[in-house]
Amino acid sequence: MEPNSIDDKYDGCRDEAFKRVDGYYLPHEKNTTTNFRRAWDIAEKHASIPKDGLQKVHSVSMYSYTNNKPQPPSESIYLDFNEAVRQGSYGYGTSFQYHSLHFYLTDAMQILKQSQTTCRTTYRRTNVYFDRNVLNKEIRFGFFASSSLNKSLHMFGNTSCFEINTCFGANLTYYSAYINESEVLIPSYEVFRITAVQTNTWCDVVYTLNSTGISKSNMNCRWVYNGAESNLRSSFYTFIRASDTDYIMLFTMLIIIVFH
Template sequence: CSALEPSLIKVWFILPACLPVDLSPVIGSSPTHGTKMAVSPLDMASESIDDMFDGCRSATASAIDLFGVFEWQVNINFSYAWALVEKKAKKPVHKHLKDDHAVVMYIFTRYASIRQTFNKALKTGKDNYSTGRFRFHYFYYYLTDAVQALSKYPTSCRTVYHRTGERFDQNIVNTNVRFGAFIWASSSKQPSWSYNNISCFEIFTCFGGDITYYSSSKQRGQVLIPTYEVFKVTDIVTNDPWCRVVYKLQSTKTPRTDQNYTSFAHVNPTVKST
């Protein structure tokens, strides 16, 4: 692995007092009764971004500020959110974490609009990852690195729960799946940030990291599951008192990453490829 040259120092710019940005910490809601919902696939998310930076963490860390300089300028919501929460985020107390890790975890859990935009870009961003069209290299790197630092794998795994207002394919028992995005899960079936009950997940995760200390939410047992963790669907339960459809997932303990820095190393964030 080779780092991009040179590493740039973080550059801040003054944001106007009022910006046309949506940074409301909106909690998702279920569709109105009777609304016809599309069925989303639940598969190996082959078009998602899944870089683990395995073996290249130090090289990536020395290059990542280059992306931050440009992505802060093109992602106004992200830049504004960073300026708002930088002093609210907790100082890191875990080994290998620094202030930027803490800030991205706080932003992810605080602002639904950024979380949704970011996850959408991850789910379909495989071809964009090596181009300037993907505008979250900085955010993705620090969130991934934080989850890895906070994960206890291989010493322990844990069961967590996730609720969503989406509908998914139900003909997938005994198949392997990935979320292809960061999943904010909880040790409780009733997380404070989601009241949806269309599709719920009981997840035995081994690569998820406990972000409770750094989250904007005060609830205990918060876990962030990375894009690359692979799960086997062991059962699907319908009409459960907790949720309309409950998917039970078991980590295979073998992640899948199709990128792992090979694309990242050659990105020029200033060039927006067509």
């Protein structure tokens, strides 16, 4: 299947990406994307003091991502951002509106994983029905997938649930807007194998996902290598097709709010 997701992990271009995001993309996207500016400004007031080798921009990005207060004017960027990530490969480096948030979240997870070295079991609940004929298939989420160390967050759903062994996911609890959710954020590029599909246990259907220990990043460093900043400034839009992959993308998983 040809994925449309933005799965950049910035392997080999992290420092250059940080420089461009900090110097251009963050101020540019705050000026041009209203909901991002609002979410970021609120997060700057409430984000936790950074530790673990992180900077303030990392802490602010995690708070803005996890803050999902729905009352107008909306403080939530979760749905718009993940929808853009899920479908945004053709506009990556050009019309995609969240380069800064995507980079800071990815960078924060990778820095946190330097001290969070073990794989961990997490849980994800939804009210969405998925195909059950997927045993032994390899999948990626294709977006930033929120999961929890707590199996009992029933408000997120009981229809299709996931027991996930993740080796790339990072525990964001200290930085989250909702620390009681014990959130572990899983990057779009982690590859899992579905090792079990069970019915009528702690959820209507439970899919067990085990990390393969492999990451798959079709868009790795794409906008950095392609000079996307100059493309944006000249309003020249290019459409980049992601390479073919055999991995099944669970694109529909974010159609309904699951976490946040």
